[in-house]
Amino acid sequence: MPDLGLEVLMKGNNLLRLFDGLWIAVEISLLSIVISIPLGILLGILMTRNNRLVRFLTKFYLEFIRIMPQLVLLFLVFFGTTRSMGWNLPGETAAVIVFVMWGTAEMGDLVRSALLSIPGHQYESGKALGLSRRQTYFYIILPQTLRRLIPVSINLITRMIKTTSLILMIGVVEVLKVGQQIIEANRMVSPNAAFGVFLVIFILYFVICWSVSMTARYLERKWS
Amino acid sequence: MVDFAYIERVLPLYERAAVLTVQLGIEGILLSIVIGLVCALILYEKIPVLRRFVMIYIEVSRNTPLLVQLFFMYYGLPKIGIVLTPEVCGVAGLAFLGGSYMAEAFRSGLDSVENIQRESAYSLGMNRMQAMRYVILPQAVSTSIPAFLANIIFLLKETSVFSAISLMDLMFTAKDLIGLYYKTTESLALLVVFYLMILLPVSIVGAVVERRVRYAGFGA
Numbered sequence: 001m002p003d004l005g006l007e008v009l010m011k012g013n014n015l016l017r018l019f020d021g022l023w024i025a026v027e028i029s030l031l032s033i034v035i036s037i038p039l040g041i042l043l044g045i046l047m048t049r050n051n052r053l054v055r056f057l058t059k060f061y062l063e064f065i066r067i068m069p070q071l072v073l074l075f076l077v078f079f080g081t082t083r084s085m086g087w088n089l090p091g092e093t094a095a096v097i098v099f100v101m102w103g104t105a106e107m108g109d110l111v112r113s114a115l116l117s118i119p120g121h122q123y124e125s126g127k128a129l130g131l132s133r134r135q136t137y138f139y140i141i142l143p144q145t146l147r148r149l150i151p152v153s154i155n156l157i158t159r160m161i162k163t164t165s166l167i168l169m170i171g172v173v174e175v176l177k178v179g180q181q182i183i184e185a186n187r188m189v190s191p192n193a194a195f196g197v198f199l200v201i202f203i204l205y206f207v208i209c210w211s212v213s214m215t216a217r218y219l220e221r222k223w224s
Numbered sequence: 225m226v227d228f229a230y231i232e233r234v235l236p237l238y239e240r241a242a243v244l245t246v247q248l249g250i251e252g253i254l255l256s257i258v259i260g261l262v263c264a265l266i267l268y269e270k271i272p273v274l275r276r277f278v279m280i281y282i283e284v285s286r287n288t289p290l291l292v293q294l295f296f297m298y299y300g301l302p303k304i305g306i307v308l309t310p311e312v313c314g315v316a317g318l319a320f321l322g323g324s325y326m327a328e329a330f331r332s333g334l335d336s337v338e339n340i341q342r343e344s345a346y347s348l349g350m351n352r353m354q355a356m357r358y359v360i361l362p363q364a365v366s367t368s369i370p371a372f373l374a375n376i377i378f379l380l381k382e383t384s385v386f387s388a389i390s391l392m393d394l395m396f397t398a399k400d401l402i403g404l405y406y407k408t409t410e411s412l413a414l415l416v417v418f419y420l421m422i423l424l425p426v427s428i429v430g431a432v433v434e435r436r437v438r439y440a441g442f443g444a
Contacts, residue, residue: 005303067377067423068416069384071395076412083408158287165289166385169395176295183299195303198296202288209287 005192009200014182018197021175022204028092028167029160032099037153039100040107045137047112058108065105071166073098078170091172099160110152114145147223154216158209165205175201230407231414234397241397242418248311248391249383249422252318253376259319260326265356267327268334278327285324291385293317298389314386318379325375333368334360369437373430380423394418 009015047058065073078094081087118141126136168176179197186193263278285293294317297308308316337360345355387396398415402408 063427067381067427068419069381069395071384072415072419075395075398075415079402079408080412162287162289165291168291169385169388169399176292179295192303195300198292198300202292202296205288205292206284210283213287 003190003192004199005190005194005196006200008182008186008190008193008196011186015200017178017182018175018200018204021173021178022201022208024092024172024174025164025167026161026208028095029099029157029164032096032103032160033153033157035096035100036103036107036156039104041111041142043104043108044111044115047108048115062105062109065102070098070102070163071169073102074166074170091167091170094170095164095167095172099163102163103156103160106156107149107153110149110156111145114148115141117148118144151216151220151223154212154219158212158216161209161212162205175204227407227410230405231410234401234411234414237397237401238394238414238418241392241394242422244391245380245383245386245393246422248314248386248393249318249380252315252322252383253379255315255319256322256326256375256379259323260328260330263323263327264330264334267331282324282327285321286328290317290321290382291388293320294385294389310386310389310391313389314383314391318382321382322375322379325378326372329368329371329375330364332371333364333366336367337363366437370430370434373426373433377423377426377430380426384419 009018043058043061046054047062049055068076074094077098078089078091082089122140122144123136126140131139164174165176167174173181179201183193183197263282266274266278294313297317298310298313301308341359341363342355345359350358383393384395386393387399390396394415398411401411405411
């Protein structure tokens, strides 16, 4: 049996440190999704407006965010804005900003298509009952769209968790970085640590994302 | 102030990086199309044991980040004697990730072809292979084209993490130049422009094709 470098994880609190690193990733994605949902609903409503300028601007925003690799967006916020605005942005904050921008765009598009899928007579009935525009949205349209949105927004969470692996590149100490630190620190005692540590990280990511996407699939089946 | 002399000086570096990005991207995408097609056919034909493996592969590949897959391949595998060059790692990682996305796209295309098509093919005296080749695949491919193009854009975007395994792609070049010259604005602007040059054409083709396919009304 070759040395797989798994024993490193049993030393000290190495395994716990990995979990801590993973928690940072999960925390950033949860925080981002919580901020993205209301902003995304707002963006989605704006996107269904008939105003041409509003439609153009929102479409432009969505397409730009969609077409750029997330790593490029992270670089733009982390290196670009700090340089041009002269402030000092921690990597975590930059990550949340980028994920909120991205999440808002994706949520906005989902909300837009959910809103469009609601038949026009729902709006008209609201109006006929004497509800104002805002009341129609709040009491009639949004409750119907929310149910459709929950499974897809859970899907978005898994995509975000997967994307958090990138924040290593802007200097956030998350699970991959912790893994590298553990490997470096044990270079002499267990030279094969890279195999075991990265394998465990691989499995950890899988377990988290898989259970979240199973939940999404279950809800989708239950509510459709 | 935008430093044009600097932009002119580093332009060749970006060009070389863009060529590498596109080249590795295309290789990975071609491989993932092959993997995806094979997996989709295995799922569609419900081949007993292989089907299980394909399902496990799809779940694993869809629920792990490419960066983690690459780190495992590039830093982990050499420890058990499998040494891969960064290029091979990048292409293999992209194919491993893309295979499952392509499989899902093709499978939903295959599922959209109604059963009556297959039955009609059989009643015309075609065998299984012929029915697949002449009746089912052509229809399935045209319905899966929008998802297929979306996957291509997704995979090209994912190549941006190649810089983590020391491939000199666009991200690597940009980060390197920022560190060297502190021309952050110019370097990042060039990065965005080059990614747009790669991704925008694919995205436009995707939008046009999607409209066409919707008009054609296949599978409806």
